[in-house]
Amino acid sequence: MIRISRRAALAGAGAALAAPATIRAQSAPVKVGVILPTSGVLAVPGQASRRGIDLAARMLAEAGGPRLEIHHADTASRSENGRVAAERLIREGCTVLIGAWDSGTTISAAQAAEAARVPLMVNIASAPQVTEQGFSMVFRNFTPANQLITNAVERIRELGQIVGEMPRTAVLLHVNDTFGTAIAQAVAALWTRLGIPIQIVETLSYAVTARDLSAEVARAKATNAELLMPVTRVNDAILIVREMVRQDYVPKAIIGPGSPGPYEKAFTDAVGRFGDEYMVCVPWHNPRNPRTPAVLQRFAREYPNERFELNVGFSFEAVEIVADAVRRAGSGDPAAIHAALRTTDIADHIMYGGPIRFDEKGQNPNIGGVMLQNQGQEPKVVGPSAIAEARAIYPLTPFRNRR
Numbered sequence: 001m002i003r004i005s006r007r008a009a010l011a012g013a014g015a016a017l018a019a020p021a022t023i024r025a026q027s028a029p030v031k032v033g034v035i036l037p038t039s040g041v042l043a044v045p046g047q048a049s050r051r052g053i054d055l056a057a058r059m060l061a062e063a064g065g066p067r068l069e070i071h072h073a074d075t076a077s078r079s080e081n082g083r084v085a086a087e088r089l090i091r092e093g094c095t096v097l098i099g100a101w102d103s104g105t106t107i108s109a110a111q112a113a114e115a116a117r118v119p120l121m122v123n124i125a126s127a128p129q130v131t132e133q134g135f136s137m138v139f140r141n142f143t144p145a146n147q148l149i150t151n152a153v154e155r156i157r158e159l160g161q162i163v164g165e166m167p168r169t170a171v172l173l174h175v176n177d178t179f180g181t182a183i184a185q186a187v188a189a190l191w192t193r194l195g196i197p198i199q200i201v202e203t204l205s206y207a208v209t210a211r212d213l214s215a216e217v218a219r220a221k222a223t224n225a226e227l228l229m230p231v232t233r234v235n236d237a238i239l240i241v242r243e244m245v246r247q248d249y250v251p252k253a254i255i256g257p258g259s260p261g262p263y264e265k266a267f268t269d270a271v272g273r274f275g276d277e278y279m280v281c282v283p284w285h286n287p288r289n290p291r292t293p294a295v296l297q298r299f300a301r302e303y304p305n306e307r308f309e310l311n312v313g314f315s316f317e318a319v320e321i322v323a324d325a326v327r328r329a330g331s332g333d334p335a336a337i338h339a340a341l342r343t344t345d346i347a348d349h350i351m352y353g354g355p356i357r358f359d360e361k362g363q364n365p366n367i368g369g370v371m372l373q374n375q376g377q378e379p380k381v382v383g384p385s386a387i388a389e390a391r392a393i394y395p396l397t398p399f400r401n402r403r
Helices: 043-062 081-091 103-116 145-163 178-190 214-222 234-246 265-275 292-302 310-329 334-342
Strands: 030-036 068-074 096-099 120-122 138-140 169-175 199-206 227-231 253-256 279-282 370-375 378-383
Touching: 030 043, 030 081, 030 310, 043 068, 043 234, 043 292, 043 310, 068 081, 068 310, 081 096, 081 103, 096 103, 096 310, 103 120, 103 138, 103 178, 120 310, 145 178, 145 253, 145 279, 145 370, 145 378, 169 178, 169 214, 178 199, 178 227, 199 214, 214 234, 227 234, 234 265, 310 334
Parallel strands: 030 068, 030 096, 096 120, 120 138, 169 199, 169 227, 227 253, 253 279
Antiparallel strands: 279 370, 370 378
């Protein structure tokens, strides 16, 4: 548990949120329940998300934020544990929840939040069902699958303009959990409608618990498609690249149309130079925002062996959003926090996109997307051009030339 002491107002590097004109006095700490997969197959991104939560809590406390108590619950990477964790945190007195990273787990937690009338601030989860099932307690500051694909299309088009060439054929290789299936369905629904001049010649899937993807990679290679589009978690992204190296499978490009894995430190540590030039279209922090360097530098000091990536960033931002709502509500009453969340309007924040506002379904529609490419074993923004840190490398360098 992390206790955040009360001070006058949010300020300094940890304060993205300007104080409103009128704030009711907060009489007691507000208990915030955080639901994440910090063990099991999703532990890597779950632990990264926890770092973002804890860093934001400390920085907001130092800046004079409202008094919060952060209570963590581990789902052990099991979707059904979302509801169990949410119910336990609510029994412990938490009046607002954050979580739950995985889409299936988030939907499970949302059912408990809805029954108890406790707001759930979704840090990461992209399945459309999260905000399309009629939940009134859910607020999502992350892109749904269809928006991930729409943003990816924009970045892929821009990539073609920058490098002067675009792949003609593609194979989609996706994990078959709630998230991966949602992305695959969004690709199927939007690819032709959005006018992408790349033919998807085959779609392949695999289990999230798979430990051998040799057959799937061999099938992808056999298509002779110029573009491989993996939709992964971090562990399977590692397996895919290792199999590509073993089978000497070198398409013109690897571009994930919105998925975790290749930008995570666990991935680049595991595959080294063989992970370079892998691209992925995802929401990301804005390297041009004046606040971003200070947050990244603080993170580097406190977690010198870790990377500030989207799991950290959106979890960091979730705490800021909740703190803003609590501050304006002036209490820990879940109804008051819910009402404050509905009127959220935060213009200055480090994740790339427009103001943080929630529509009638609880979705923030203003989240942008970038094209990342691993270069020198670090993810670099290569699109959009306005915030790019590096120029994209295309086509893919053969693995045998990297040894």
